[in-house]
Each structure stands twice: as structure tokens, then as C-alpha cells.
Amino acid sequence: xxxxxxxxxxxxxxxxxxxxxxxxxxxxxxxxxxxxxxxxxxxxxxxxxxxxxxxxxxxxxxxxxxxxxxxxxxxxxxxxxxxxxxxxxxxxxxxxxxxxxxxxxxxxxxxxxxxxxxxxxxxxxxxxxxxxxxxxxxxxxxxxxxxxxxxxxxxxxxxxxxxxxxxxxxxxxxxxxxxxxxxxxxxxxxxxxxxxxxxxxxxxxxxxxxxxxxxxxxxxxxxxxxxxxxxxxxxxxxxxxxxxxxxxxxxxxxxxxxxxxxxxxxxxxxxxxxxxxxxxxxxxxxxxxxxxxxxxxxxxxxxxxxxxx
Amino acid sequence: xxxxxxxxxxxxxxxxxxxxxxxxxxxxxxxxxxxxxxxxxxxxxxxxxxxxxxxxxxxxxxxxxxxxxxxxxxxxxxxxxxxxxxxxxxxxxxxxxxxxxxxxxxxxxxxxxxxxxxxxxxxxxxxxxxxxxxxxxxxxxxxxxxxxxxxxxxxxxxxxxxxxxxxxxxxxxxxxxxxxxxxxxxxxxxxxxxxxxxxxxxxxxxxxxxxxxxxxxxxxxxxxxxxxxxxxxxxxxxxxxxxxxxxxxxxxxxxxxxxxxxxxxxxxxxxxxxxxxxxxxxxxxxxxxxxxxxxxxxxxxxxxxxxxxxxxxxxxxxxxxxxxxxxxxxxxxxxxxxxxxxxxxxxxxxxxxxxxxxxxxxxxxxxxxxxxxxxxxxxxxxxxxxxxxxxxxxxxxxxxxxxxxxxxxxxxxxxxxxxxxxxxxxxxxxxxxxxxxxxxxxxxxxxxxxxxxxxxxxxxxxxxxxxxxxxxxxxxxxxxxxxxxxxxxxxxxxxxxxxxxxxxx
Numbered sequence: 001x002x003x004x005x006x007x008x009x010x011x012x013x014x015x016x017x018x019x020x021x022x023x024x025x026x027x028x029x030x031x032x033x034x035x036x037x038x039x040x041x042x043x044x045x046x047x048x049x050x051x052x053x054x055x056x057x058x059x060x061x062x063x064x065x066x067x068x069x070x071x072x073x074x075x076x077x078x079x080x081x082x083x084x085x086x087x088x089x090x091x092x093x094x095x096x097x098x099x100x101x102x103x104x105x106x107x108x109x110x111x112x113x114x115x116x117x118x119x120x121x122x123x124x125x126x127x128x129x130x131x132x133x134x135x136x137x138x139x140x141x142x143x144x145x146x147x148x149x150x151x152x153x154x155x156x157x158x159x160x161x162x163x164x165x166x167x168x169x170x171x172x173x174x175x176x177x178x179x180x181x182x183x184x185x186x187x188x189x190x191x192x193x194x195x196x197x198x199x200x201x202x203x204x205x206x207x208x209x210x211x212x213x214x215x216x217x218x219x220x221x222x223x224x225x226x227x228x229x230x231x232x233x234x235x236x237x238x239x240x241x242x243x244x245x246x247x248x249x250x251x252x253x254x255x256x257x258x259x260x261x262x263x264x265x266x267x268x269x270x271x272x273x274x275x276x277x278x279x280x281x282x283x284x285x286x287x288x289x290x291x292x293x294x295x296x297x298x299x300x301x302x303x304x305x306x307x308x309x
Numbered sequence: 310x311x312x313x314x315x316x317x318x319x320x321x322x323x324x325x326x327x328x329x330x331x332x333x334x335x336x337x338x339x340x341x342x343x344x345x346x347x348x349x350x351x352x353x354x355x356x357x358x359x360x361x362x363x364x365x366x367x368x369x370x371x372x373x374x375x376x377x378x379x380x381x382x383x384x385x386x387x388x389x390x391x392x393x394x395x396x397x398x399x400x401x402x403x404x405x406x407x408x409x410x411x412x413x414x415x416x417x418x419x420x421x422x423x424x425x426x427x428x429x430x431x432x433x434x435x436x437x438x439x440x441x442x443x444x445x446x447x448x449x450x451x452x453x454x455x456x457x458x459x460x461x462x463x464x465x466x467x468x469x470x471x472x473x474x475x476x477x478x479x480x481x482x483x484x485x486x487x488x489x490x491x492x493x494x495x496x497x498x499x500x501x502x503x504x505x506x507x508x509x510x511x512x513x514x515x516x517x518x519x520x521x522x523x524x525x526x527x528x529x530x531x532x533x534x535x536x537x538x539x540x541x542x543x544x545x546x547x548x549x550x551x552x553x554x555x556x557x558x559x560x561x562x563x564x565x566x567x568x569x570x571x572x573x574x575x576x577x578x579x580x581x582x583x584x585x586x587x588x589x590x591x592x593x594x595x596x597x598x599x600x601x602x603x604x605x606x607x608x609x610x611x612x613x614x615x616x617x618x619x620x621x622x623x624x625x626x627x628x629x630x631x632x633x634x635x636x637x638x639x640x641x642x643x644x645x646x647x648x649x650x651x652x653x654x655x656x657x658x659x660x661x662x663x664x665x666x667x668x669x670x671x672x673x674x675x676x677x678x679x680x681x682x683x684x685x686x687x688x689x690x691x692x693x694x695x696x697x698x699x700x701x702x703x704x705x706x707x708x709x710x711x712x713x714x715x716x717x718x719x720x721x722x723x724x725x726x727x728x729x730x731x732x733x734x735x736x737x738x739x740x741x742x743x744x745x746x747x748x749x750x751x752x753x754x755x756x757x758x759x760x761x762x763x764x765x766x767x768x769x770x771x772x773x774x775x776x777x778x779x780x781x782x783x784x785x786x787x788x789x790x791x792x793x794x795x796x797x798x799x800x801x802x803x804x805x806x807x808x809x810x811x812x813x814x
Binding site: 044139148282 | 339473660686689691728734736738740742745746757759777779781799802809811813814
């Protein structure tokens with residue numbers, strides 16, 4: 001009896017494992033064939049690269065976003081002179097996986113950069129991103145001087161009417177925004193939209209002129225990222241965005257991706273809220289961006305796929 | 310044989326000068342401390358750092374001089390090598406006649422005046438005068454202000470040719486006083502050496518004068534053999550120290566820098582580098598001149614070292630007030646003023662470019678000493694480079710752990726100037742940059758805003774908040790700690806482990 005039960009469950013388990021027999025997947029795969037592709041994909045429970053692979057497949061593959069010959073920019077958060085385990089910067093493995101994927105899709109070049117807060121060479125090095133991106137075949141661009149930025153006008157901005165944006169973004173064909181999910185003392189949260197502070201030269205202007213509005217304003221930029229991928233593998237839940245020790249970090253093992261920057265930030269915020277209470281009204285750049293018709297906070301109105309590994 | 314000695318000296322002196330120079334250049338100095346560590350072989354740094362790890366170097370330098378004469382001046386001192394190079398180069402444009410040196414009488418009064426002038430303030434805890442005269446430190450200033458800026462210019466020309474592989478080095482601070490001092494000094498030394506060889510070394514340089522007092526008793530000295538000398542004066546015309554008196558057939562050992570030129574050129578082999586100890590006679594025949602000066606100098610040195618040993622204990626009197634923030638490792642502004650000779654090794658080494666030569670922050674006797682400026686950047690939390698490169702012990706080496714707790718200043722928050730108060734909008738730039746969380750954000754009003762609060766006990770004065778504060782009149786300012794303190798450790802913020810299995814939406 002026992003043995004039969006064991007065999008049965010082992011067999012069923014094996015099958016379930018092989019075909020990923022989970023309720024969401026069943027429905028998802030049914031509708032996938034008939035309907036439009038996913039607007040937002042959330043992945044949980046895996047390593048950064050594995051989660052990225054599952055996520056991008058559910059978004060329809062990288063070739064949907066990166067065409068052959070495209071000049072691509074992958075923009076992680078490399079703001080701080082901190083090692084990966086402090087979760088102050090985007091996970092280097094994730095950055096490398098995205099770079100490789102873009103190149104395999106036929107990108108003519110992939111550029112990685114960030115306008116750092118701490119001394120830039122230390123940030124590039126200690127975040128592990130420079131080495132990982134280079135090894136994956138990317139070009140790591142300099143962003144520490146005003147000469148690397150070009151004036152761009154933001155006609156839809158309320159407070160931020162123009163900004164000096166990094167030349168590689170201005171000159172590229174497509175760009176992918178890869179922030180890390182963190183708490184933030186001033187902006188409350190830092191996610192996809194807040195990550196735009198690393199593509200501009202003069203951040204101080206934002207802080208002095210209604211930070212939340214400026215974050216939303218920059219997201220009205222005509223050249224938006226084709227994809228936003230929020231790294232929530234390690235999440236800094238307190239003392240952000242720089243953090244003090246690894247005590248500030250939880251191993252959350254999640255990843256969110258979407259073409260809709262407002263939606264992906266909303267999803268990540270709701271996920272974060274489970275660790276530390278965070279009201280969407282307080283992270284007011286999200287709703288300000290929604291009012292500017294950048295995207296939607298209504299996750300029920302878009303097609304969301306949730307994947308657990 | 311003397312040819313080998315001479316060319317050996319030239320090779321060693323060029324090598325040392327290049328290595329010293331590399332400690333001030335960006336490309337060689339950015340990722341390692343190798344060249345900076347070599348700076349400790351210089352005389353004044355070794356003297357000032359005698360209680361901070363340089364005793365062996367200082368003793369070795371003295372032994373070297375006692376054995377071989379002023380070889381320090383002709384091989385180790387970068388300014389000496391620079392002067393020889395200037396003479397060489399300018400010789401190319403000179404007529405044969407004006408290429409020749411002649412004998413000159415020593416300007417004893419000037420020499421000892423400069424020595425006393427720079428020595429006495431040292432006894433009373435000020436390295437200011439010696440910082441203006443020390444050959445190494447001035448070579449440092451020339452390297453930092455002129456060579457390093459030229460390097461930056463070349464770097465940036467290259468970066469415009471290869472924009473993808475060579476980055477642009479942002480032009481940051483330019484302190485006119487420091488630049489023009491270095492330039493004026495450079496021009497002065499070039500002129501002196503172009504016309505009179507080692508004139509600086511033998512009239513102005515306090516190191517040259519000091520070593521000259523010892524070199525007269527050195528084991529090996531150049532001597533003229535009266536028998537074989539035919540008075541052709543070839544040695545004189547090649548003596549850059551102008552110290553060969555052919556009439557008396559004497560070489561002034563206090564001015565001779567042991568360059569070996571005279572021995573190399575003498576066709577009669579009349580000038581010899583002779584072992585003098587134990588041969589009695591020769592030396593004591595006539596009274597050694599300059600005994601009084603020797604006593605004076607040794608008295609100065611002795612009392613200097615004694616004064617050091619005593620004051621080391623209470624260098625930092627807690628009453629001091631200063632307007633400048635001294636770099637980590639300085640212990641106190643008075644320790645800095647005691648030991649810094651403004652060589653700018655720290656200025657060149659700071660990866661964040663925030664150390665600048667002071668223009669009055671420490672008062673007159675602190676001019677050109679390193680002071681922090683948070684205008685363009687702030688002090689890196691995970692960096693202790695400046696504390697590692699100082700050869701003088703003006704900045705003592707700090708481990709990263711110690712540096713992270715060294716309170717060089719303390720923040721003061723002016724709430725009424727804060728953006729959150731004046732504009733009623735979110736900011737938090739200061740909190741964002743604070744590495745110890747001496748600044749935290751607390752709720753402000755009902756609109757979900759947060760405002761900074763500061764805990765000055767945790768603050769180490771890195772200046773991240775001051776640098777980044779976007780208010781027109783800064784709401785965060787670092788007040789200097791004239792005597793550096795140890796900050797309280799950052800609070801530990803353990804958080805309970807929350808297991809999350811759902812996406813939350």
C-alpha cells in the first residue's frame with residue numbers, strides 16, 4: 001500500500017514537474033495561443049538568470065524587443081560603491097544574462113552605463129557589473145562627466161521641461177531599463193522610473209524641484225525603454241538606497257518585467273509591501289506618471305502572468 | 310672606474326625621480342600604492358615621520374651620508390636630479406665658455422639662516438617654513454600642480470581620440486595660490502640651476518645644509534692629489550656645486566653632492582674618491598671649519614627629535630577651532646601643521662579629488678596643507694587612500710575599519726533651509742548619500758513626505774550630504790573637528806525574517 005502510494009505520487013510529481021503543471025500555467029497556456037501576449041510578467045523563486053529566462057520567454061522572447069542590428073542600451077542601477085550582496089545595485093548576473101540575450105538576438109552592440117552617486121570607477125568595479133557586462137560582450141560606457149550627456153526636451157513634463165540625457169540613450173535604437181527594487185528615504189521607493197535619475201546629468205535639479213514630479217516628468221520622455229526589468233532577487237527593505245549592512249537586505253528571489261513602466265513599478269511596490277508597509281499614494285511619482293498617461297497602476301486591466309519556480 | 314660610479318649614479322637618480330613622479334600621476338597611481346610608498350625614502354618626510362615608522366629610513370640616510378657624502382642630494386632627491394637635468398638641457402644651447410662652472414665661496418650666512426629659519430618653527434610645532442623650502446615637497450608640488458595637470462590634459466586629448474576606451478578626466482579644482490607657488494618655485498629653480506648648477510642646494514636647501522654638516526666627516530670623500538694635479542681646471546668647470554678650490558687644492562665636502570663629475574673628467578687621475586676614516590692625519594691637520602654650525606645643527610636636530618618625543622603625547626589639545634576639515638588620519642589640525650610639508654601626495658592620490666591645498670582655512674601657517682572640499686564630491690566611505698600615501702606621518706595610516714569611524718567633522722542640519730520645508734516636496738538626497746545613517750528620514754506632514762533628522766554621534770563628516778544637498782543655501786553643512794574623534798558605531802538594524810510566498814498583487 002505504502003509503496004503503491006509512493007510510486008503513484010512519485011509518478012504524478014514527475015509529470016507535474018515535467019510539464020510545469022500549475023493552475024496559473026494551465027490557464028496561461030490556454031489563453032496564450034488565443035490572445036495577445038503578456039503585458040507584465042512576475043517571476044519568483046529562482047536564481048536571477050533562471051528567472052530572467054522564464055520571464056523573457058513569457059514576454060514573447062527578446063526578439064520581440066531587440067531587432068537584428070539594433071544598438072541596445074541596458075541601464076542597470078550602479079549608483080553605489082557596494083558589493084552585490086548589499087543589493088544597492090542591480091544584480092550583475094542578471095545584467096550579464098540580458099546583455100547576452102540581446103547579442104544573441106542580433107544586437108550590433110550593447111552598452112551598459114549608469115551615472116553613479118559614489119565615485120564612478122569604484123561603483124563600476126565593486127558592483128561587479130562592469131566585469132560581468134564586459135564578459136557578456138557589452139561595452140561599458142562612461143557617464144561621470146557632463147560631456148557625455150545631451151540636452152533633450154521633455155514637452156510633457158510639468159516641472160522638468162528638459163534634461164541632459166546620456167548620449168548612449170539618445171543615440172541607441174532601443175534601451176532596456178534594469179533597476180533594482182529598494183526602499184528610498186526620499187522618494188520612498190526606487191524602481192523603474194526612479195532609475196531614470198541615472199540617465200540624466202543634473203539630478204540635483206530634481207531634488208530641488210519636486211522630486212516626485214520630476215521622476216514622473218522624466219518618464220514622459222519620448223524614447224522610453226522597450227522593456228523594464230526589476231531585479232528583486234535581493235531586496236533592500238530599509239536604509240535605502242545605499243544601505244549600511246547586509247541586514248538591510250532580504251533574499252526575495254523575484255523579478256518583474258513589463259513594457260509598461262507604471263505597471264511594473266506598481267507590481268514591484270505591491271510585492272515590496274509584503275516585507276515593509278508601503279502605500280502607493282506615498283510613492284507619488286507612480287500616480288503622477290499615470291496621470292501623465294505614461295502607464296497604468298490598474299494591474300487587473302492588463303495581462304499579467306505570474307510564474308513560480 | 311669613476312665612469313661607472315658616475316653613470317650608475319645618473320641611472321639610479323633618474324630611476325628614483327621617475328618613480329617619485331609616478332606617485333603624483335593619475336595613470337600610475339590610481340590602482341596601487343606602490344609609488345606612494347616609495348616617498349618615505351625622502352629626507353624631510355623621514356625626519357618628520359621618525360616616530361611614525363620612518364626611524365629606520367632616517368638612520369639609513371644618515372649612514373649613507375656618513376659613508377659616501379651627500380649622495381642623497383645627487384641620487385635620491387628628485388629636485389636635485391631635476392636641476393642636473395635642467396643644466397644638461399640648457400648646456401645644449403650655451404657657448405662652450407659659458408658652459409663652465411667656476412669656484413665660488415660658500416654663502417655660509419645664507420645657508421645657516423635658511424636652516425635656522427626652517428628648523429626653529431619645527432621645534433615649536435610648525436612645519437610651515439620647511440614646507441616652503443624642502444626639495445622633495447616642492448618637487449611634489451611641481452609634480453602635482455604642473456606635471457599632473459599636463460598629464461590630465463594629455464589624457465583628455467587621448468580621450469577625445471579614443472572616446473570609447475579612454476575616459477574623460479573631469480577638470481575639478483584649481484587652487485591658484487598652489488599652482489602659482491609651484492610654478493614660481495619651478496621657474497626659480499630652473500633659473501638657479503641653469504646659471505649656477507646646484508646653487509639652490511648649497512644656499513637655500515635646509516636638507517643640503519644639514520647633510521653638508523655630516524658629509525665633511527664621511528668615510529669616502531673626493532680629494533685632490535697635489536702631486537699629479539696640473540691645475541688644468543677641468544674639474545672646476547664640471548663641478549656643479551662650484552666647490553673645488555684649485556688654488557688650495559681643496560674640495561668643500563659640505564657642498565659636494567658626490568656627483569663624481571670631477572673624477573670622471575680628470576685626465577691626470579688627480580681627483581680621487583678616497584677612504585678617509587682611520588687615516589687620521591689628513592683631516593685633523595687643520596681645524597675643521599664650520600664646527601660651530603655643525604654643533605648648531607646637531608643641537609637643532611636633537612632638540613627637534615626630543616621635542617617630538619615629548620609633544621607626541623599631547624599633540625591634540627581639545628580647544629582648537631579651525632575652519633578647515635583635515636583629511637582622515639590627520640589626528641588633529643595641529644598634528645597636520647606639525648608634520649605636513651605640503652608635498653601634495655594626498656591631493657594627487659584622492660580618487661574623489663576632494664583634497665585641495667588650503668588657502669587660509671588653517672591660517673597662515675597652514676597654507677597649502679590639505680583641506681577637504683565637498684564642492685565637487687565627498688569622501689568615499691570605503692576609501693582610505695590618503696591615509697596610506699602620506700610619507701611624513703602628517704596623515705597616519707588608518708585601516709578601513711578605523712577610517713570608517715574617524716570623525717573628521719560633524720553635520721549640522723538647518724531645517725529652515727531644507728527643500729522639504731521650503732518647497733514642501735520630497736527630497737532625501739542627504740539621507741541617500743549618508744553611509745552611516747547618521748541621517749534618517751522621518752515622516753513630515755500628512756502628505757507622505759519625509760524630512761531628515763541627524764544623529765551627530767554617528768556622523769563621520771564624509772560630506773556626502775553637504776555635497777548633494779540641492780538647496781541653494783545648503784541645509785546640511787559639515788562642521789570641522791579640529792581634533793578628530795571616534796564616532797559611535799552605526800546602529801545595527803536587524804530585521805525579522807519575513808517569508809513571502811506570494812506576489813502581493
